[in-house]
Amino acid sequence: MQKTQRRLVAAVSLGLSAALALSTGAAPAQAGAGARVAQADQITGFGYRGDVYGVKLVTDSVEALDLKDAHAQQLCTRSAGKVVEQQSAVSVPDNPLIRVSASTSRTETYVDGETHGVRGTNTIGDISVGGTVGPLTTPRLVIKGLRTTAHAFHTPRGYGHDEGFTFASISLELLENTVVEQLPPELQQLLAPLDQVTDTVFTGTQQTAQQVFQVLSDVTGPIVIPGLGTIALGYENGRANSHNAQSQASALRIEVTAGERRQLVELGTARVRMGGPAPVGVFRSGGTAMDYQALQGALRFGNVQHKALPCQGTRGRTQTYQVPHATQLVPVPVQLDGVTYQVNGDQFRAKAGKKRGKVAKGWSRTAIRTVTIPTAQLVITDVSSRAAMRQRAGKRVGSKVSTGVGSITVAGQPVAVPAPGEVVELPNGVGEIQRQLVDTGYRGSQVIGLRIKLYSDAVVIDLARTAGRIYGS
Numbered sequence: 001m002q003k004t005q006r007r008l009v010a011a012v013s014l015g016l017s018a019a020l021a022l023s024t025g026a027a028p029a030q031a032g033a034g035a036r037v038a039q040a041d042q043i044t045g046f047g048y049r050g051d052v053y054g055v056k057l058v059t060d061s062v063e064a065l066d067l068k069d070a071h072a073q074q075l076c077t078r079s080a081g082k083v084v085e086q087q088s089a090v091s092v093p094d095n096p097l098i099r100v101s102a103s104t105s106r107t108e109t110y111v112d113g114e115t116h117g118v119r120g121t122n123t124i125g126d127i128s129v130g131g132t133v134g135p136l137t138t139p140r141l142v143i144k145g146l147r148t149t150a151h152a153f154h155t156p157r158g159y160g161h162d163e164g165f166t167f168a169s170i171s172l173e174l175l176e177n178t179v180v181e182q183l184p185p186e187l188q189q190l191l192a193p194l195d196q197v198t199d200t201v202f203t204g205t206q207q208t209a210q211q212v213f214q215v216l217s218d219v220t221g222p223i224v225i226p227g228l229g230t231i232a233l234g235y236e237n238g239r240a241n242s243h244n245a246q247s248q249a250s251a252l253r254i255e256v257t258a259g260e261r262r263q264l265v266e267l268g269t270a271r272v273r274m275g276g277p278a279p280v281g282v283f284r285s286g287g288t289a290m291d292y293q294a295l296q297g298a299l300r301f302g303n304v305q306h307k308a309l310p311c312q313g314t315r316g317r318t319q320t321y322q323v324p325h326a327t328q329l330v331p332v333p334v335q336l337d338g339v340t341y342q343v344n345g346d347q348f349r350a351k352a353g354k355k356r357g358k359v360a361k362g363w364s365r366t367a368i369r370t371v372t373i374p375t376a377q378l379v380i381t382d383v384s385s386r387a388a389m390r391q392r393a394g395k396r397v398g399s400k401v402s403t404g405v406g407s408i409t410v411a412g413q414p415v416a417v418p419a420p421g422e423v424v425e426l427p428n429g430v431g432e433i434q435r436q437l438v439d440t441g442y443r444g445s446q447v448i449g450l451r452i453k454l455y456s457d458a459v460v461i462d463l464a465r466t467a468g469r470i471y472g473s
Contacts, residue, residue, distance in 0.1 A: 041079045043473055044116055046154065047282040047311025048274045050074035052120040054088060054103030056266040070122065072105035076282035076311035079473050080111040095263045096133045097228075097256050101126035107272065117153030120270035122251075127267060129254055130173075130228050138228045138258045140173040146252065150270035152238070152245040159245035159275075161238030165268070170194070170212065171203040175227055186223040189215050190231070222255075229256045244275025244310065275312040280347050280360035280393045280470070284443075285309040287366030287385070287466040289323070289339045294331050294459045305339075309364055313345030332376075332459045338369025363388035366449070366464040367404075373461075376430055376454060380463075382406030385436075385449035387468030397470045399445040403436040431455050437462075444469030 054070035069088040085106045107120045123146070130140035145168025152161050172191065174180075178200050180188065193211035194202035204212070213233070216223070222230035236249040251268030286308030307321045323339040345362025367384035384404040391397040408415040410427050418424045420436035437448040449464030 046276040047278040048109045048118040049076045050107030050120045050272045052105040052270045070103040070105040074107040083108045099128045115155050118272045119151045120272045122148045122268045142171045144169045148251040148268040148270045150247040150272045152247045152272045152274045159240040161245045161247035163236045163247045163249040165251045169205045174200040246273035278312040279358045281472040282311040283309045283345045284469045285364045291462040307341035309343035309345045316346035318344045332457050335372040340367045358393040361390040366466045377411040383449045383464045385447045385464040385466040387466045389444040389468040391470045397444040401447040403449045
């Protein structure tokens with residue numbers, strides 16, 4: 001089975017998808033919310049993972065973690081019958097022109113006869129973008145009943161996936177006295193499937209969804225809504241082969257350029273995946289380039305396109321992901337260049353020697369070519385961390401961690417690179433840098449390459465954080 005339609009939009013676009021579910025094979029009729037699920041914690045031979053949320057704010061590859069609401073995350077597990085559900089009553093993503101009503105996110109793993117699967121669903125009652133704030137008035141886009149679904153499953157025929165969006169209604173209210181014929185041609189095409197209620201109000205219900213989706217599919221770039229921002233197609237895609245299946249859909253991405261702040265918000269996202277075999281356990285391993293906390297944890301940013309090792313592993317093959325550039329601007333600017341993630345994992349049966357039996361082993365690595373903090377005149381090169389793990393079935397996970405740092409300079413002057421576990425003070429008492437913070441337990445380890453503390457700004461920045469853990473259930 002081949003990869004289905006995929007359309008990703010640039011991070012500076014506003015995306016909308018609707019009412020079109022694509023699949024490489026028919027999803028099981030009873031698999032999902034109405035399925036006969038197995039008892040909780042029934043161990044299977046598959047690894048499942050789900051990540052569903054209502055709202056996420058992303059700026060230049062860096063997430064505002066505090067604004068990620070209705071976040072239902074199912075960490076890697078082999079257990080069928082597990083359900084995670086989160087709700088939020090109302091969300092205003094740090095912008096008075098963006099309002100999101102009640103949101104519900106749910107992930108579940110299940111067994112239904114010979115079908116195993118994981119499903120993620122997010123439902124948002126009402127989304128409103130635009131309006132009047134003080135002297136500012138913009139066009140208003142309203143979407144009701146937005147639902148996003150991602151589904152990965154395995155039947156006797158093999159792996160499959162199914163993903164899509166639906167919404168109950170959509171309306172766009174333009175500014176008073178707007179001349180429709182003078183709008184950008186792409187926006188006129190978007191309005192065409194909708195019913196024109198007045199000179200400036202256009203509405204539609206579910207019957208228009210396919211046509212709206214088609215218009216957004218046909219354009220090559222974002223559609224401009226003058227005075228508000230841009231709109232472009234979101235994405236839905238899935239992939240299945242003989243070893244795994246993954247499914248993801250992101251329903252709405254909004255960039256509002258009106259007002260003093262430019263803001264990108266992602267709404268209604270579901271990502272799930274499953275794979276096998278997983279005879280020993282599941283990997284909970286991977287890395288993130290930066291975890292940024294300010295004001296004693298009141299503000300948190302991070303992830304930087306976080307990459308995780310597939311739950312069942314990679315069959316011993318190394319997967320590499322790169323993020324060329326990422327920036328966090330407030331309260332203290334931090335610039336990352338040349339981020340690289342690598343993961344590798346395998347499960348097999350050792351046939352000889354003292355280590356014979358079922359074995360899982362792997363490693364994860366996170367590296368950053370350059371870290372720059374202009375206000376502190378601080379530049380750090382070649383920060384990296386690596387976490388390796390190995391486990392025989394039913395035994396404690398053995399782990400090994402390592403870190404690397406190329407150089408540290410402040411105002412162009414070199415600062416001693418700390419040895420693992422040590423701390424160095426930055427000049428003029430502005431802060432400190434600690435290398436290789438390790439948390440080790442029964443399931444493996446996590447390591448932070450460097451931790452930077454800036455005293456006067458009350459900022460803590462963890463760089464190159466990598467986990468290497470294996471769980472049996």
